[in-house]
Amino acid sequence: MTAPPSKPPSIDSPGMLHDAGxxxxxxxxxAPSQLQSLIDILRIENYRVLAPxxxxxxxxxxxxxxxxxxxxxxxxxxxxxxxQLTQTPSAPExxxxxxxxxxxxxPKQFLFPPNSILPGPQKAGPQKADFNDADSxxxxxxxxxxxxxxxxxxxxxxxxxxxxxAIQDRVLMSPPFIxxxxxxxxxxLFVIAVQCTTAASTCFCHSMNTGPELPGPELPGPELPGPxxxxxxxDLALTELVPSNHSQFTHGFLIQAGSRxxxxxxxxxxxxxxxxxxxxxxxxxxxxxxxxxxxxxxSGPSNIDGQPGDLRDALLARLNHPHWQNVADRCLSCANCTxxxxxxxxxxxxxxxxxxxxxxxRQRHWDSCFxxxxxxxxxxxxxxxxxxxxxxxxxHKLATWFDQFDSSGCVGCGxxxxxxxxxxxxxxxxxxxxxxxDAPLLNVPPRLHHR
Amino acid sequence: MNSERxxxxxxxxxxxxxxxxxxxxxPHSATIRRIDxxxxxxxxxxxxxxxxxxxxxxxxxxxxxxxQFNMLLLPGxxxxxxxHSGPSIDRTSRTVxxxxxxHTIRAIGRVTNALEKLRVGDELGVRGPxxxxxPMQQLIGQDVLLLSGGLGMAPLRPVVYAIESRRDDFGRxxxxxxxxxxxxxxxASELDAWKRAGIGVETIVDHAxxxxxENSPCKPTWTGPVGNVTHLLNRRSSxxxxxxxxxxxxxxxxxGPEIMMHRCAQSARKLGIPASSIWLSMxxxxxxxxxxxxxxxxxxxxxxxxxxxVPYDLAETLLEIKDL
Numbered sequence: 001m002t003a004p005p006s007k008p009p010s011i012d013s014p015g016m017l018h019d020a021g022x023x024x025x026x027x028x029x030x031a032p033s034q035l036q037s038l039i040d041i042l043r044i045e046n047y048r049v050l051a052p053x054x055x056x057x058x059x060x061x062x063x064x065x066x067x068x069x070x071x072x073x074x075x076x077x078x079x080x081x082x083x084q085l086t087q088t089p090s091a092p093e094x095x096x097x098x099x100x101x102x103x104x105x106x107p108k109q110f111l112f113p114p115n116s117i118l119p120g121p122q123k124a125g126p127q128k129a130d131f132n133d134a135d136s137x138x139x140x141x142x143x144x145x146x147x148x149x150x151x152x153x154x155x156x157x158x159x160x161x162x163x164x165x166a167i168q169d170r171v172l173m174s175p176p177f178i179x180x181x182x183x184x185x186x187x188x189l190f191v192i193a194v195q196c197t198t199a200a201s202t203c204f205c206h207s208m209n210t211g212p213e214l215p216g217p218e219l220p221g222p223e224l225p226g227p228x229x230x231x232x233x234x235d236l237a238l239t240e241l242v243p244s245n246h247s248q249f250t251h252g253f254l255i256q257a258g259s260r261x262x263x264x265x266x267x268x269x270x271x272x273x274x275x276x277x278x279x280x281x282x283x284x285x286x287x288x289x290x291x292x293x294x295x296x297x298x299s300g301p302s303n304i305d306g307q308p309g310d311l312r313d314a315l316l317a318r319l320n321h322p323h324w325q326n327v328a329d330r331c332l333s334c335a336n337c338t339x340x341x342x343x344x345x346x347x348x349x350x351x352x353x354x355x356x357x358x359x360x361x362r363q364r365h366w367d368s369c370f371x372x373x374x375x376x377x378x379x380x381x382x383x384x385x386x387x388x389x390x391x392x393x394x395x396h397k398l399a400t401w402f403d404q405f406d407s408s409g410c411v412g413c414g415x416x417x418x419x420x421x422x423x424x425x426x427x428x429x430x431x432x433x434x435x436x437x438d439a440p441l442l443n444v445p446p447r448l449h450h451r
Numbered sequence: 452m453n454s455e456r457x458x459x460x461x462x463x464x465x466x467x468x469x470x471x472x473x474x475x476x477x478p479h480s481a482t483i484r485r486i487d488x489x490x491x492x493x494x495x496x497x498x499x500x501x502x503x504x505x506x507x508x509x510x511x512x513x514x515x516x517x518x519q520f521n522m523l524l525l526p527g528x529x530x531x532x533x534x535h536s537g538p539s540i541d542r543t544s545r546t547v548x549x550x551x552x553x554h555t556i557r558a559i560g561r562v563t564n565a566l567e568k569l570r571v572g573d574e575l576g577v578r579g580p581x582x583x584x585x586p587m588q589q590l591i592g593q594d595v596l597l598l599s600g601g602l603g604m605a606p607l608r609p610v611v612y613a614i615e616s617r618r619d620d621f622g623r624x625x626x627x628x629x630x631x632x633x634x635x636x637x638x639a640s641e642l643d644a645w646k647r648a649g650i651g652v653e654t655i656v657d658h659a660x661x662x663x664x665e666n667s668p669c670k671p672t673w674t675g676p677v678g679n680v681t682h683l684l685n686r687r688s689s690x691x692x693x694x695x696x697x698x699x700x701x702x703x704x705x706x707g708p709e710i711m712m713h714r715c716a717q718s719a720r721k722l723g724i725p726a727s728s729i730w731l732s733m734x735x736x737x738x739x740x741x742x743x744x745x746x747x748x749x750x751x752x753x754x755x756x757x758x759x760x761v762p763y764d765l766a767e768t769l770l771e772i773k774d775l
Contacts, residue, residue: 118476120524120576177741180474316750319772346745349738351529360527362476367745375746377709377734379559388774396748403751404742443768448751 025263027256028271029278032097035155035253036067037269038192038236042153047190050110051155052103057085059103061110061154070097078200078414080423092242095251098156099240101200102413106342107161110152111185112168118349118362119180151188158196159211160203160411162234164342165191170405171345190261193234197241197285199292202414204427207296210411212289215258235262241281249278297398297412298431311430312399313444319391320439323432328387330422335368337416337424338393343409346374369393394426403448475741478524478576480505483569484539489555492634492661496558497602498567501539503551504577510550516584517609518732518760522740523554524576528565532737534606534759535580555605555637581740583760585610585704586730593702593728594622598715600629600680600707604637606732606759607706615648623695625651629680629707632661633673653683680711684718698723706732713770716763729763750775 039049043065053062054071064070073094077084078101088094157165169186172179196212205211214237239254254274257263300309338344348367353360367374369392375382383389401409410426417425481502490497504510515521520534539551558567569575587610595614599607607626614621626645630636633656642652659673676682687696703719705712712731719729735747737755747754750769752761769775 119474120476120478120526172743177475177743179476179743181476319775345743347738348744348746349530351527353527357527362524362530369745369748375748376736382735383774385774392748392775400748400751404753442772445751445765445768448757 025256025258027254027274027279028266028269029249029274030253030255030269030271032067032251032253034269034271035070035097035238038265039065039067039155041265041268042190046150047153048150049153049155052098052100054085058083059085059100060105061103061107061156064155067097071100072097073099075100075198076103076200078202078418080202080417080425081420082423083418092251096197096240096242098194098238099198101196101198101203102158102161102415104340104415104419106340106413106415107154107157107165107189108168108342108344110154111165111189112172112182112345115363115365116181118364120362151190152185153190153192155192156194157191157234158194158413159214160205160208160413161342162191162193162215163205163208163210163411164413165189167343167405167407167409167411168345170407171343174405191234191236191258193237193258195237195239195282195286196289197239199289200414200418201294202417202425203293203412204295204297204414205412206290206293208408208410208412212293213286234258236266239282239285241278241285244281247277247281249275249281252278254278254282295414295417295425295427297410297427298434301434312402312447314434315395315399315430316444317441318433318437318439319395319442321433321437322439323429323435323437324387324391326432327390327424327429328385330424331386331390332421333370333372333386333389334421335370336419336421338368338370339366340415340419341397342411342413342415343397344368369396394429397426398430406449475578475739475743478522478578479507479509480574481577483571483573483575484551486569486571489637490635494661495631495635496567497555497637498558499536499553499555500566500569501551501553502575502577503539503548506550513550513580515552515580517587517613518584518606519580519582520606520737520740520759521552521554521577521579522581522737523562523566524578525562525565525569526576529562530576530578530738531560531562531566532581532740532755534732535609536605537609537612540612555602555608557602578740581737581755583756583758585732585760586702586762587613590614590702591620592622593700594697595624596684596701596703596719597624597626597628598680598684598703598705598707598712599626600711601631601635602637603705603707603711603732604628607704608638610704611645611650614650615645618649622700623651624649625653627680627683628652628654629683629711630654630656632656632658633675634661655680655683679714680707681714681718684715684722687722696722699725701728703729704732705730709733709770716767716770720763726764726767727762731761731763731766732759733761733766734759 042049049064050061051064052059052071053064053069054074055062059071059074059076073088075086075088077086088099093099172182193214195214199212215233235258237256237258241254242251243249255266255271257266300311300314303309346367346369347364350363351360352363370389372381372384383392397409401407481504483500484503485501487499489499504513515535517535520532522530523533524530533554533556535552536555537553538547539553540547556563556566558564597607597610611626614624636654646652655676655678656673657679659677687693701724703724705715716729716731720726733749733754735754737747738744740755742753742756752758
């Protein structure tokens with residue numbers, strides 16, 4: 001183990017990520033109790049530590065101070081329209097702190113909060129309005145939001161959630177326009193990723209190429225645009241392992257740094273070199289997760305060479321497919337799928353003023369393309385049917401997202417399947433949409449490249 | 452449509468190169484210098500604000516291209532997307548005043564009704580300019596057909612001004628302008644000046660008398676054509692009446708209700724005008740102007756940044772799909 005430095009170096013100093021230095025990322029082995037030290041170090045460094053907790057019969061991210069708040073021994077059972085918290089019955093699995101799947105929360109909750117106050121004047125009406133320069137507004141705005149002042153560390157993010165952050169980065173931090181509030185939260189985010197050691201029936205990350213395996217330092221995350229964008233990887237990654245019948249090791253975590261500041265923190269924790277047995281156990285665990293994932297997003301119909309076709313083109317050619325009406329007959333247009341989706345970014349801005357109309361703020365809140373008045377022209381809704389709104393959501397996510405952001409908008413987390421009150425499963429709907437129908441195929445516009 | 456075309460979609464001057472303006476949410480202060488009442492009928496209240504930005508690096512760098520829009524913010528009421536309806540031109544020196552521009556607005560919703568109550572000297576917030584512009588470079592040396600319906604005249608007026616200022620650079624230029632009734636013809640007092648500058652102006656109304664005004668005491672005095680603007684366009688098919696109509700070298704700029712633009716674009720194609728020479732200004736409820744909020748999506752496009760001006764070869768397939 002490495003002795004803790006007498007004076008902890010600042011983990012926030014800019015450029016730390018890009019400093020030349022000794023290679024980092026060598027896996028180490030720590031006891032579960034060291035997670036508490038990790039939380040303590042982050043809190044001393046002024047991070048607000050967020051992690052999975054139990055709340056209202058679900059596992060959701062919230063602020064924690066102790067590993068006792070993690071959902072030890074809990075798991076979940078998920079299926080279309082089903083989320084059931086369960087207790088892991090037997091040892092050694094019931095000792096695990098992360099033996100569960102994704103809950104309804106995602107990092108979107110914190111990086112792009114459901115409600116936020118936009119920069120701008122806070123006095124209402126003409127003449128009284130005080131449109132300051134951008135810089136002077138910053139301080140007054142941040143008082144409304146602790147996230148803008150205090151950096152966040154999220155413990156427990158999964159591979160698909162890292163991919164989701166990378167996708168939202170493209171939406172909100174692609175030059176020339178940078179959403180400064182998002183960028184502020186995003187750049188101070190300390191990521192402690194957790195390797196999935198189980199999978200829900202709704203997971204299909206494998207077919208979206210986003211998991212279940214965490215990218216390693218040698219496997220960098222998705223390439224990001226622009227000089228101002230942080231590459232999305234983790235600062236630290238954990239793989240929780242429990243012994244099987246003949247194992248020589250006890251319950252613990254493989255821990256690996258993905259950034260310089262992650263390594264600086266890791267070096268402060270008492271750790272051991274992992275045995276070959278431990279490294280082999282990790283490999284087998286990940287293989288088991290792969291096998292557990294049963295769901296998959298279909299690819300487009302095979303082309304002449306027998307290669308899978310492009311799903312974007314396949315869906316855009318089928319905008320008049322009769323199956324859209326079939327989905328519409330079940331869909332409640334409730335917008336749950338867009339709320340739990342870690343990449344959906346649609347929002348609305350409301351002007352909120354006090355009763356005397358002397359002060360007002362611009363409040364941004366999540367919105368959804370499932371709301372009938374979301375898009376309108378000259379006062380009339382553009383998509384007045386559930387059919388057209390479901391079609392907008394699905395084709396945006398899986399097709400036109402490529403035109404806009406050069407990637408799919410879906411990471412395969414399966415939340416929209418679990419939290420749909422009527423259990424609509426987009427992977428099955430896509431399969432149905434790819435079936436032949438009477439509707440002639442439409443001409444597909446070539447893919448645009450915005451970026 | 453090919454990759455060259457798609458890149459030209461986003462090829463607009465970018466005033467946001469200054470880092471301070473890269474967060475698009477920050478409004479910039481502007482003062483109302485003049486207010487012109489444009490239409491004052493019982494059913495239509497339209498006014499033009501002349502705005503001047505407060506001195507700042509943003510104001511110094513501010514320049515817009517015809518077709519682009521601004522977000523106007525009135526704290527306490529909200530924000531609304533309004534297209535540029537012209538630079539402010541000093542009437543004596545005939546020069547453009549920097550950092551000063553015009554917005555023609557119909558009082559129809561919460562924000563626009565509040566904007567209507569403002570007075571000269573009041574301040575509001577401005578973000579922009581956003582979006583794509585009319586293809587001004589491609590118009591040079593070409594015949595130009597401007598087709599406008601109702602308030603769609605506002606985003607086309609900067610094009611008229613640009614053509615007026617260098618008339619010899621363009622071939623034949625015609626404005627075909629449809630309005631609901633004679634009383635709702637926007638910029639009616641300017642039409643004669645445009646004619647004198649060598650721009651053909653033809654107006655048409657849906658009704659010789661506004662049907663929404665009950666028991667109007669006015670007797671209809673309209674002697675011009677009645678119908679919609681497509682009729683004016685379709686007349687071009689007669690070689691006898693329009694011997695100098697050359698579809699292969701005509702650029703068509705369309706702004707008005709979506710159905711009107713769709714019909715006009717189809718007619719223009721029938722007249723032999725290439726799809727890549729037809730341009731539409733699309734409208735949706737834009738809230739952010741930069742592709743963050745998602746409201747203005749139209750197929751693969753964010754109309755706030757890939758539009759509002761969209762070439763018809765891109766729009767054609769999208770217009771055919773109902774409720775897209």
